[in-house]
Amino acid sequence: MPTPDVLLRGERLTRRWGGLTAVDDVTLELTRGSVHAVIGTNGAGKSTLINLLSGEIPASSGRVALKGQDVTAWPQPARARAGLGRSYQRTTIFPQFTVLENCRLAAQSRRQRPWAWWERADACTLAMPAAQRAAQAAGLGDDLDRPAGLLSHGGRRQLEIAMCLATAPDVLLLDEPLAGMGAEETDRMLDLLASLRAGHAILLVEHDMDAVFRIADRITVMVNGAVIASDVPEAVRANAEVQAAYLGSHA
Secondary structure: OOOOOEEEEEEEEEEEEOOEEEEEEEEEEEEOOEEEEEEOOOOOOHHHHHHHHHOOOOOOEEEEEEOOEEOOOOOHHHHHHOOEEEEOOOOOOOOOOEHHHHHHHHHHHHOOOOOOOOOOHHHOOOHHHHHHHHHHHOOOHHHOOOEHHHOOHHHHHHHHHHHHHOOOOOEEEEEOOOOOOOHHHHHHHHHHHHHHHHHOEEEEEOOOHHHHHHHOOEEEEEEOOEEEEEEOHHHHHHOHHHHHHHHHHHO
8 A cells, every 4th residue: 555645744742831731642644635624622722733733832742744854843934944834813914915915925935035135026937926826726816916905704714825825835734714704605715625635735723513524534633632533534423532522413
């Protein structure tokens, strides 16, 4: 059997703040071509886990490997340049800039050229094509010249993913990208994630259980910082401990 293309692995990750253990001995693998959802109630440690994987905060113990390389000691910018993109619970766009300009700024972060200070930013032959491709891939090809602040809530979330894509990531860490969306926007976002699956490893933290079970290839369930189940959706849905701890009527 071929070995899965593991792009990101967190091994026995733990994060403590004094006497509080926010993430407790969590091991998780993300493989190319799959969506791995992490679910759990508020305070379960989901966002902290993303922060550990992305390098935003250091782990108290454990290690992180990105494309087979140990990046445990790497800061977030270094991991981002090595192929790790992430979005946040709160929208992090530049509302006064156009969609294309937002994507261009993201692309330039991957292809910095400080020596070319005299060159017009929109003339960069590397960043501009990458920005255009990213916006198109995220479904915003018709909105390139639109100010980002005029996009719908769902459109802004699409733009965040487009900005991630502009950095040419192999791994996407998405923290509640469906939050606040209606049914139509949710469907559009799930279609986008499905279109990105083949070329990326995707970690999805989400509270919308219907959406999770529609899109995820594997689901990890966290309670009080620890993993109580990690399996294919059908097995997680049937897990009695998961039903008691989290799913309730959704089981």
